[in-house]
Amino acid sequence: MTQSSVLNPDRLRPHWLPTGWFQVGWSTDFPAEGVRPLRYLGGEQVAYRDTSGTLHILDAHCRHLGGHLGYGGHVQDDCVVCPFHGWHWSPEGRNTHIPYQPDRPNRARRLRVWPVREQSGMVYMWHDVDGREPDWEPPDIFTDTASHTAALQYHAPSQVKFDALTLHPQLVSENAADPIHFRYVHGARSHPVFLRRWQDEAHWFSQIGFGSRWRPMEPDSHDGDTLSILVAGVGLNYTSLSGSMNTLILLSTTPIEAGTSDMFQTVWLEKLPGDTPDVLESRLDQAISQLPNDIAIWSHQRFEDPPALATVEGQAFTDFRRWARAFYPEVADEFRL
Ligand code: FES
Ligand SMILES: [Fe+2]
Structure with missing residues (x-):
């Protein structure tokens, strides 16, 4: 609980950005190949599977010039590749490769990483407005x-x-x-x-x-x-x-x-x-x-x-x-x- 909410218990009414695990689909919605755009909890995300099949969800908009990774992006070397200028983004939300500047990826910009769990055919995504990590499991x-x-x-x-x-x-x-x-x-x-x-x-x-x-x-x-x-x-x-x-x-x-x-x-x-x-x-x-x-x-x-x-x-x-x-x-x- 953030300090401000402790100070204002009367304001802890329901709103549209609750903390917790939320279902964002079923496993079958996320095939081995390709990327999938999502739009949940006030944001836009891109979901993709790496070569081992592990599902990742990142913020959708490339930190280069804001291309949407979920429309036309593809997966390469466990990264999602932006359709606009080919920048690679890793499961940790890091830029690992710029094809026309291969020796110097951008180390400063990050994509938000949304924690994911896949269990019994359901896909869950963790949300917390203050970016806190999950402290319970689905x-x-x-x-x-x-x-x-x-x-x-x-x-x-x-x-x-x-x-x-x-x-x-x-x-x-x-x-x-x-x-x-x-x-x-x-x-x-x-x-x-x-x-x-x-x-x-x-x-x-x-x-x-x-x-x-x-x-x-x-x-x-x-x-x-x-x-x-x-x-x-x-x-x-x-x-x-x-x-x-x-x-x-x-x-x-x-x-x-x-x-x-x-x-x-x-x-x-x-x-x-x-x-x-x-x-x-x-x-x-x-x-x-x-x-x-x-x-x-x-x-x-x-x-x-x-x-x-x-x-x-x-x-x-x-x-x-x-x-x-x-x-x-x-x-x-x-x-x-
Ligand atoms: S906007 Fe993504 S690579 Fe340029
Ligand atoms: Fe009911």
Whole structure:
């Protein structure tokens, strides 16, 4: 936390440049050859793989004369080469070669390097407005939402991207602190309740029980109809739906610039005996059919601060909002909500 934000705790409201890991695509979006332009978190980036396949993300604009490395650039010797005058930029953001001045690369200018993680087919990029390095890692969907999910077999995931939605990541993540909306937005038959929850600096976890089937279960059981949500930073929501069948869902929201975010939904269905394409299609449908209902709310929602909370929802929601403040260092006014 920067000193200025410690001094101004009231200003730590959500804005469009939160700190944390954000999904910027799936591994398949970044082929071995070539460069790919990205536009996230108020900036423009270029992504490319080096010869070993490791993915790198750098600021997009060449420090020579500002050519965009993501449009017409190419990869050579693990560097991205600018299409304008052929300068080479290394994974560390250094200029290593100027073709018409080979003995003297520019040692002074650097490109910003965006930390990258590639895991289980997802690509994450770290953002911090003050340039601080990552101090936590993106969770693993197969092990980190519930204890039983790692032992199961899953079909290849289905992936859906929603471009440039007018919604803020925190509104999405607050679902983890809001069991009651499941009744009104998603048609749950009764008011779902928290079975347990915990938080640490980077994570906010809740397990939510539906109907009566969970009641006789141990809190850690996966045998009732429960939803476990692990929120990591404000942009990543790892969910496991447990009950008659198990489904894992990662819902990621990544700001583009002030006012808009891309949303990535990845769904893993458990492999079950007798799965046919028809059965799988209807299970997938069931898993993803509710998201548009949420998006319809989030896209028009205002950040009510402080919110008016009923007693039963007050504690968790207040805890969540307080926890989330840590991801918002001070930023320029143009990025405020
Ligand atoms: S602008 Fe990139 S090499 Fe000239
Ligand atoms: Fe929801």
